Amino acid sequence: MKHFISTKDLTTNEMFTILEQAEQYRRHHPKFQHQLFAANLFFEASTRTKMSFLVAEKKLGMETLDLQMESSSVTKGESLYDTAKTCESIGANLLVIRHQVDDWYQDLVERLPVPIINAGAGKGEHPTQCMLDLLTIYQEYGYFNGLKVVIVGDIKHSRVARSNAQALHTLGATVFFAAAPGFEDTTLEFPYITIDEAVEKCDVLMLLRIQHERHDGGQYESESYHEKYGLTIEREQKMQDHAIILHPAPVNRGVEIASELVECNRSRIFKQMNNGVYIRMAIITTLLKEWGMYDDNLTKKRNTPNGIK
Numbered sequence: 001m002k003h004f005i006s007t008k009d010l011t012t013n014e015m016f017t018i019l020e021q022a023e024q025y026r027r028h029h030p031k032f033q034h035q036l037f038a039a040n041l042f043f044e045a046s047t048r049t050k051m052s053f054l055v056a057e058k059k060l061g062m063e064t065l066d067l068q069m070e071s072s073s074v075t076k077g078e079s080l081y082d083t084a085k086t087c088e089s090i091g092a093n094l095l096v097i098r099h100q101v102d103d104w105y106q107d108l109v110e111r112l113p114v115p116i117i118n119a120g121a122g123k124g125e126h127p128t129q130c131m132l133d134l135l136t137i138y139q140e141y142g143y144f145n146g147l148k149v150v151i152v153g154d155i156k157h158s159r160v161a162r163s164n165a166q167a168l169h170t171l172g173a174t175v176f177f178a179a180a181p182g183f184e185d186t187t188l189e190f191p192y193i194t195i196d197e198a199v200e201k202c203d204v205l206m207l208l209r210i211q212h213e214r215h216d217g218g219q220y221e222s223e224s225y226h227e228k229y230g231l232t233i234e235r236e237q238k239m240q241d242h243a244i245i246l247h248p249a250p251v252n253r254g255v256e257i258a259s260e261l262v263e264c265n266r267s268r269i270f271k272q273m274n275n276g277v278y279i280r281m282a283i284i285t286t287l288l289k290e291w292g293m294y295d296d297n298l299t300k301k302r303n304t305p306n307g308i309k
């Protein structure tokens with residue numbers, strides 16, 4: 001695996017290896033003995049993903065380059081490719097990128113001699129979020145085969161839905177969608193059920209935020225959306241005892257989920273965030289190993305892809 005771009009690229013084996021590595025890193029993790037730079041290029045807003053990448057990189061002993069978009073040459077019209085190429089030229093050994101274009105990475109993966117991690121691509125994919133969601137489910141159940149996972153909300157505009165539906169299907173889970181009219185995505189072949197069916201049927205209820213920034217929005221009032229399509233307190237009571245609630249966050253309290261449920265017993269929302277750190281550490285080391293920048297016995301290696309550095 002040269003880059004971490006899409007869950008479509010991952011085999012079952014690769015997914016399980018990352019999950020197991022993340023669990024090991026929670027107990028004990030490497031700290032690189034040589035200087036490695038990670039450049040974090042976030043062209044879209046981020047709290048959890050960006051912070052947990054920074055924590056993951058620092059725990060591994062990496063130097064972090066955090067591009068401030070407002071004061072960067074992006075404001076002068078510099079392209080994503082030129083910005084990424086610049087970071088690589090001045091010494092970045094890893095690029096972590098979030099960008100509003102669904103397939104921004106197409107232009108980069110073949111042309112840049114460093115590993116690239118997709119930290120969110122428009123309404124395309126969000127594979128590191130997916131891996132931390134998988135870890136959270138795996139910690140709960142210890143398997144995926146046959147689990148009923150219902151992804152609920154703005155499916156059409158959600159990169160989290162896309163990455164998760166694909167990966168969970170590969171792992172043998174049964175995936176359903178539940179969406180308000182207008183939020184369905186007919187390009188994805190998973191059955192739709194209602195939120196009321198979802199709460200009764202699911203082992204995992206994965207809630208999503210309405211992605212206002214990706215469409216005109218305005219079609220649902222928060223309160224009526226919550227009553228018709230959200231996880232209300234009454235609906236939560238109909239869930240099976242063992243069923244859990246996931247949400248990639250940020251959460252809109254009182255819209256897709258009742259505020260009181262954000263930290264309820266079956267919510268794993270903050271657990272997901274914690275898992276994100278270890279998953280990202282596992283993904284980073286997997287890529288650096290692949291590129292010969294790190295090996296398990298912590299022998300010193302320098303990044304010299306194509307003799308550039």
Ligand code: NCD
Nearest residue numbers: 048049120126209248249250
């Ligand atoms: C998600 C994202 O940015 O795609 N959040 C995240 O990364 N934790 C989901 C969202 O913004 O709704």
